[in-house]
Every structure is written in C-alpha cells, then in structure tokens.
Amino acid sequence: MDPDFWHQRWREGRIGFHQDRPTPLLLECWPELALGPGSQVFVPLAGKSLDLVWLAAQGHRVLGVELSPLAVAQFFAEHGLAPRVHESRYGRHYRAGDIELICGDVFGLDADVLAGCAAVYDRAALIALPPPKRRRYVRELHAQLPAGCRGVLITLEYPPHEKQGPPFAVPEAEVRDLYGRDWQVQALVRRDILAQQPGFIAEGVSALQTVAYRLSKR
Numbered sequence: 425m426d427p428d429f430w431h432q433r434w435r436e437g438r439i440g441f442h443q444d445r446p447t448p449l450l451l452e453c454w455p456e457l458a459l460g461p462g463s464q465v466f467v468p469l470a471g472k473s474l475d476l477v478w479l480a481a482q483g484h485r486v487l488g489v490e491l492s493p494l495a496v497a498q499f500f501a502e503h504g505l506a507p508r509v510h511e512s513r514y515g516r517h518y519r520a521g522d523i524e525l526i527c528g529d530v531f532g533l534d535a536d537v538l539a540g541c542a543a544v545y546d547r548a549a550l551i552a553l554p555p556p557k558r559r560r561y562v563r564e565l566h567a568q569l570p571a572g573c574r575g576v577l578i579t580l581e582y583p584p585h586e587k588q589g590p591p592f593a594v595p596e597a598e599v600r601d602l603y604g605r606d607w608q609v610q611a612l613v614r615r616d617i618l619a620q621q622p623g624f625i626a627e628g629v630s631a632l633q634t635v636a637y638r639l640s641k642r
C-alpha cells in the first residue's frame with residue numbers, strides 16, 4: 425500500500441474503485457450535514473471521483489488530494505477543464521473553478537492547508553489504508569481539521585478473513601475507536617450490497633455491507 429502500489433494501479437488502469445456516477449450514499453447523506461454553499465470540503469485520496477464534481481455542483485469549494493498525477497490529469501481532461509497549476513510544500517496544485525486537487529501525499533498536509541475546510545468527505549479513503557495507516561490518517565491527519573468540521577464517511581464491512589484488502593473491512597467498532605476521541609460519530613445508513621458486487625462474490629465473500637457515518641469534530 426505504499427505509493428508505488430497506487431502509481432502502478434493507475435498506470436495499469438486497475439481502478440475498479442472508480443465509479444461512473446456520483447456515489448448514491450453521498451447524495452443520500454450529504455444533506456444531513458446542513459452545510460452552507462461556499463463551504464470548503466476536503467476530499468482525501470480523491471482519485472478522479474465524480475463526487476468531486478457533484479460536491480462542487482452543490483456550491484461547495486472542493487479541496488482534494490491525490491497521489492497519482494495520472495488520476496489528476498484524467499480528472500481534469502475528462503471534464504474538459506484546463507486547470508491552473510502552482511507548486512507548494514504540499515505538492516502540485518491544480519485548480520479549475522471551485523475544484524482544487526493537490527497532487528501529493530495526504531500525510532504531508534497540515535493544519536494550515538486544511539484550516540478553511542468546513543467538511544470532509546471520505547469514500548474509499550479510510551478503507552483503502554492498512555491498519556497502522558488508518559490510525560495515522562484519523563489521529564494525525566484528521567486532527568489537523570478545524571473544530572466544528574463535519575463529514576460523511578463511507579465504509580465497507582465483510583468477514584475480513586474472506587478477502588485481502590484494499591478495500592479493507594473497517595467495522596463500526598474500529599470507526600468509533602479511531603474517531604471517537606475527537607469526533608462525534610453517528611451511523612446514518614447500513615446497507616447490504618453483496619448482490620450488487622459480483623467481484624466480491626467471485627472472491628468468496630459471503631456478506632458485504634456499506635455503512636455511512638455522519639462525523640462532527642468536537
């Protein structure tokens with residue numbers, strides 16, 4: 425799960441995590457945050473997700489971070505956008521309209537760059553990380569987000585011995601353990617999705633649920 429793992433996935437086009445439409449649970453759960461238009465939303469491990477476009481269409485300013493230059497280039501090209509580019513200590517920033525993607529390592533971000541974020545949206549980010557990195561991602565990176573920050577987190581749960589991640593199974597107890605110190609955590613939706621995921625069935629997974637949480641930083 426080091427950077428080379430992800431660079432290779434993008435080079436080889438092995439991006440089964442990418443969806444050709446915005447995530448339905450995002451559309452369902454985002455109104456729970458009651459976030460004003462113009463608020464900035466942090467999207468860690470952004471890929472080239474259409475969720476970025478959906479969030480911008482809600483009137484938000486979007487700040488994504490993504491390791492792969494290929495993903496970033498594909499995102500802007502596929503939306504016919506010509507981003508302005510500048511460099512900072514966090515990486516190379518690409519900006520078009522209300523969407524800014526930093527091509528860099530999420531673990532290199534700090535409180536300065538995240539200071540304006542009123543919300544965080546996590547789909548396939550926490551669950552893309554192995555256990556020690558998950559703790560660092562929440563306890564160190566999310567600790568840099570301002571108090572009062574809200575968020576939607578989407579996870580997967582399956583019997584962990586039935587499949588190797590990523591995506592990893594992250595049960596509710598782990599979510600509460602990781603976030604509970606600094607964040608209020610509320611499970612909003614829990615849904616069986618095995619029948620819609622033939623890839624998991626083919627790998628021998630016998631049960632699969634997705635869970636969406638509302639997060640609120642103390």
Ligand SMILES: C[S@@+](CC[C@H](N)C(=O)[O-])C[C@H]1O[C@@H](n2cnc3c(N)ncnc32)[C@H](O)[C@@H]1O
Pocket residue numbers: 430431441442443468469470471472473489490491492495528529530531547548549552
């Ligand atoms: C499972 S994909 C999910 C992408 C996106 N959230 C989506 O829903 O399509 C994880 C993404 O995180 C990126 N990534 C992995 N480690 C990263 C890191 N340390 N910093 C920034 N991006 C990273 C990978 O290149 C990959 O595009």
